[in-house]
Amino acid sequence: MTALVLISLLTAVSPFGDTLVQHLPDVTITALKEGTSVGNIPSAISVMPRESLQKKGIYRPNALSQIIPGLHIPDYGASLTSTIYLRGLGSRMENPVMGLYIDGIPILDKNAYDSDWEGISSATMLRGPQGTLYGRNAMGGVLSLSTLSPMDDSDPVINMEYGTAGNVRAGTSFIKGSNALSSTYRHSDGYYLNTFKNTNCDPYDGLALRWRWERHPGERIIISNLLMTNISREGGFAYGLWQNDTLHPVSYNDEGRYSRLSVIDGYKLRHHGNTMITDATASVQLLADDMRMDQDYTDRSIFTLQQRQLSGAGTLELTLRRTATEAIWKPQTGVFSFYKRNSLHAPVVFKSDGIRSIILDNANSHIPTDIGYLTVSDQEIPVNSDFMIDTWNVAIFHESVFDMDRWLLTAGIRLDYEGGNMDYDCMTRLHYRFVPTMKADRELSVPYKGTVSHQRIEVIPKLSVLFKASDAAVFYSTLSKGYRAGGFNTQIFSDILQNMTMNAMMQDLGVHLDRQFVSVSARNTEYNPETAWNMELGTRLNKGSIMTSMATYCIFVHNQQLTVFPPGMSTGRMMTNAGHSRSYGLEAELGWNPGSLRSRISWSWCDARFVSFDDGNNDYSGNRIPYVPKHTLFMNIGYSFMIKHKILDIDASLNGAGPFNWDESGTRQEPFRIKANGRIALVYGNWEIYLRGENLTDEPGRSFYFKSMGNEFFASVKPRIIMTGITIKL
Amino acid sequence: MKKTVFIMLVLAAVMTSCDKEENKNDDVKTGIASTDYMGILTVDASSGTFDTENIKVSYNSTEKTDSASITLYQVKFSPRMPLTLDVTVPGISVKKTDKGAELTCQRVIPLAMGGEYPNYTVTGLVGEIVDNQLSLSLNFGSTHTSYQGEAIGQ
Numbered sequence: 071m072t073a074l075v076l077i078s079l080l081t082a083v084s085p086f087g088d089t090l091v092q093h094l095p096d097v098t099i100t101a102l103k104e105g106t107s108v109g110n111i112p113s114a115i116s117v118m119p120r121e122s123l124q125k126k127g128i129y130r131p132n133a134l135s136q137i138i139p140g141l142h143i144p145d146y147g148a149s150l151t152s153t154i155y156l157r158g159l160g161s162r163m164e165n166p167v168m169g170l171y172i173d174g175i176p177i178l179d180k181n182a183y184d185s186d187w188e189g190i191s192s193a194t195m196l197r198g199p200q201g202t203l204y205g206r207n208a209m210g211g212v213l214s215l216s217t218l219s220p221m222d223d224s225d226p227v228i229n230m231e232y233g234t235a236g237n238v239r240a241g242t243s244f245i246k247g248s249n250a251l252s253s254t255y256r257h258s259d260g261y262y263l264n265t266f267k268n269t270n271c272d273p274y275d276g277l278a279l280r281w282r283w284e285r286h287p288g289e290r291i292i293i294s295n296l297l298m299t300n301i302s303r304e305g306g307f308a309y310g311l312w313q314n315d316t317l318h319p320v321s322y323n324d325e326g327r328y329s330r331l332s333v334i335d336g337y338k339l340r341h342h343g344n345t346m347i348t349d350a351t352a353s354v355q356l357l358a359d360d361m362r363m364d365q366d367y368t369d370r371s372i373f374t375l376q377q378r379q380l381s382g383a384g385t386l387e388l389t390l391r392r393t394a395t396e397a398i399w400k401p402q403t404g405v406f407s408f409y410k411r412n413s414l415h416a417p418v419v420f421k422s423d424g425i426r427s428i429i430l431d432n433a434n435s436h437i438p439t440d441i442g443y444l445t446v447s448d449q450e451i452p453v454n455s456d457f458m459i460d461t462w463n464v465a466i467f468h469e470s471v472f473d474m475d476r477w478l479l480t481a482g483i484r485l486d487y488e489g490g491n492m493d494y495d496c497m498t499r500l501h502y503r504f505v506p507t508m509k510a511d512r513e514l515s516v517p518y519k520g521t522v523s524h525q526r527i528e529v530i531p532k533l534s535v536l537f538k539a540s541d542a543a544v545f546y547s548t549l550s551k552g553y554r555a556g557g558f559n560t561q562i563f564s565d566i567l568q569n570m571t572m573n574a575m576m577q578d579l580g581v582h583l584d585r586q587f588v589s590v591s592a593r594n595t596e597y598n599p600e601t602a603w604n605m606e607l608g609t610r611l612n613k614g615s616i617m618t619s620m621a622t623y624c625i626f627v628h629n630q631q632l633t634v635f636p637p638g639m640s641t642g643r644m645m646t647n648a649g650h651s652r653s654y655g656l657e658a659e660l661g662w663n664p665g666s667l668r669s670r671i672s673w674s675w676c677d678a679r680f681v682s683f684d685d686g687n688n689d690y691s692g693n694r695i696p697y698v699p700k701h702t703l704f705m706n707i708g709y710s711f712m713i714k715h716k717i718l719d720i721d722a723s724l725n726g727a728g729p730f731n732w733d734e735s736g737t738r739q740e741p742f743r744i745k746a747n748g749r750i751a752l753v754y755g756n757w758e759i760y761l762r763g764e765n766l767t768d769e770p771g772r773s774f775y776f777k778s779m780g781n782e783f784f785a786s787v788k789p790r791i792i793m794t795g796i797t798i799k800l
Numbered sequence: 801m802k803k804t805v806f807i808m809l810v811l812a813a814v815m816t817s818c819d820k821e822e823n824k825n826d827d828v829k830t831g832i833a834s835t836d837y838m839g840i841l842t843v844d845a846s847s848g849t850f851d852t853e854n855i856k857v858s859y860n861s862t863e864k865t866d867s868a869s870i871t872l873y874q875v876k877f878s879p880r881m882p883l884t885l886d887v888t889v890p891g892i893s894v895k896k897t898d899k900g901a902e903l904t905c906q907r908v909i910p911l912a913m914g915g916e917y918p919n920y921t922v923t924g925l926v927g928e929i930v931d932n933q934l935s936l937s938l939n940f941g942s943t944h945t946s947y948q949g950e951a952i953g954q
Contacts, residue, residue: 437883507913581883583883
């Protein structure tokens with residue numbers, strides 16, 4: 071839920087935090103739930119105010135990579151990808167390891183994470199498991215965004231920029247009465263040429279609208295409503311084939327695009343009683359999206375995937391906190407629940423080359439040539455998969471903070487129940503013939519329908535102690551738990567149907583292979599929650615213009631959700647609770663802001679390894695967890711020159727991450743790479759013109775790696791981007 | 801020329817006197833009801849003789865009083881075959897005897913893998929059904945095969 075952020079912070083929360091805390095009035099509702107001031111939170115925390123977000127060109131979540139120590143959100147695929155790695159946690163599929171809250175509203179669907187941030191007044195990141203207060207998926211941390219409030223003292227702003235790759239971004243935000251509105255339009259021609267189609271594969275067009283309404287009908291009541299919509303249509307999946315130590319250009323022949331409509335409305339009510347503050351939050355979340363993907367990413371017609379979903383969800387949360395800030399015991403108790411229904415249509419279509427290479431070659435390899443062989447007359451074989459997935463969650467949580475002068479003890483627990491149900495309705499139909507015995511094609515239909523369900527209860531405790539050594543320094547130690555929700559492997563159903571179809575074809579022929587086409591069944595598509603225990607020691611120091619923070623952690627992950635090769639012959643992989651891992655790490659931030667100079671260094675080291683993991687083909691125990699950077703680094707320096715009545719502002723930064731292992735075995739690796747970014751702006755009155763650049767040295771790194779049907783693919787990092795823009799305060 | 805073709809056709813018809821028509825109708829015309837048997841299949845393969853246990857064979861009486869078909873399930877004609885086949889031998893002549901029935905078929909193309917499979921043309925089939933026991937001896941192509949099974953569910 072929400073917490074009142076006090077202006078009188080004892081210590082800085084991060085090198086970015088000073089700007090934030092100076093501007094937050096008492097009544098501002100932030101998305102944080104902690105029942106204490108930001109400076110007294112016993113977790114690693116970074117706060118970025120609006121000005122910092124703008125100066126660093128942070129308009130999307132992945133731009134926070136490396137700026138937040140240990141956070142890595144690679145930019146690849148499409149908006150739905152949003153793969154997040156934090157402190158060695160994370161995976162490219164299914165539920166994220168970071169909870170996202172906007173004005174206290176939990177964003178349930180990862181596909182809605184990547185949206186434009188115009189009108190965001192601050193971004194706060196809590197690192198480490200935050201499951202006790204934030205529940206599911208807050209295993210690696212929580213990113214909390216605050217939107218522009220009608221109570222803010224903010225001028226209307228118009229911002230426009232244009233640059234490389236036909237990039238256009240236009241945004242506006244303004245306050246009118248009880249309303250704060252913001253909107254963004256973004257266009258890109260795309261960066262990567264699909265050489266097969268001779269057009270860019272990743273153009274983007276998106277429009278985001280945000281309307282926050284807030285009123286104080288009495289001294290004790292604050293009510294607000296936040297409506298967010300995001301509509302976008304884009305290409306994507308710029309994956310090039312890696313062959314003979316050469317990365318080939320993107321070249322795929324089938325459709326690759328993603329379109330999304332997201333509508334989220336959240337209603338909040340706060341009541342200040344004499345002894346208690348009551349916060350109530352309710353939200354309705356709708357998401358309609360449609361992804362089309364050439365799943366072999368080659369110029370051959372092998373197979374395609376569509377994933378069209380229409381989901382609706384509702385959340386409710388009620389928390390009670392003690393009003394008296396001077397009291398020693400500050401308890402907080404809350405209940406949370408949500409219900410989500412997702413209708414998912416996800417057909418895989420095997421095309422001519424795929425029918426030959428995946429289905430027929432596979433089946434015929436088991437039949438002696440002197441007996442005969444199978445043929446299929448269809449040009450395309452659709453494997454239709456329709457799912458109705460219901461997920462529900464009820465949680466009760468309590469946290470008590472004991473504020474005893476220099477010592478602050480926190481103890482909390484959450485009881486979290488989550489259930490899920492999936493109805494699946496799948497069907498394959500094809501026409502086949504066995505040569506020479508069959509004289510004509512025979513139709514074969516393979517239906518697969520049923521229901522699977524699961525229920526889990528998680529107990530998520532938290533214990534921490536914080537010592538205020540002085541007004542400038544705090545030390546803390548935290549033991550906390552987080553979990554990532556379980557779910558169902560919908561993507562493996564095409565494999566199940568593929569194997570069922572080949573078995574049915576053999577059965578229909580009266581042919582029984584010694585080695586059947588084996589696959590998992592629907593019952594095995596469920597996977598359980600992943601849990602993480604985090605032990606952390608940290609400190610924050612604030613002395614004059616110098617601010618530092620440091621945290622060291624040790625995380626043990628159980629029932630880790632990992633992708634494995636299912637038993638039998640399969641073209642896909644599936645998520646399962648296949649292993650355990652551990653992460654050791656160190657994170658440090660240093661900021662020095664004397665006068666008009668601002669500087670900052672963020673650095674992290676993480677050693678994340680499998681304790682045990684066997685994917686069905688190999689044992690990777692002891693190996694590094696793939697995609698997790700060993701180091702992240704962010705170095706930034708900026709200065710504002712006063713020239714008569716104008717301000718010349720210069721900002722330069724280096725972002726680095728790596729080395730990575732791209733796969734579990736570590737055979738493919740990415741070195742530590744650094745990108746240079748910069749911005750130069752001239753401010754005159756209410757006008758600002760600027761030039762900013764990303765990846766100025768055009769560092770040719772890679773952002774993603776995967777294997778499909780034995781082929782290896784990489785996604786390249788975005789090339790140099792230069793943007794020129796203007797910001798006008800009206 | 802026409803005479804020669806006609807004579808060959810007649811000879812072929814006589815040689816393949818087994819009736820290819822089949823109908824899995826359970827009407828008992830020969831007095832032998834459609835029955836499933838479980839037993840041992842013995843194949844004299846080129847690599848040697850080998851037995852396969854628990855082979856199911858279905859005896860299916862047809863509308864004709866003197867004809868039946870037999871389906872052998874999951875048959876392997878060589879121990880190295882990576883698969884087994886369901887093979888149906890149609891048009892088997894049935895002659896009722898005091899003890900049961902005698903089965904014969906000179907030559908017929910069996911049905912397998914969705915149609916006729918001439919590579920396993922059946923010749924010299926003889927067998928009998930006596931006291932819930934089915935015994936068969938036949939050649940699939942050049943492979944001599946025999947079967948001894950007992951009725952199941954009796």
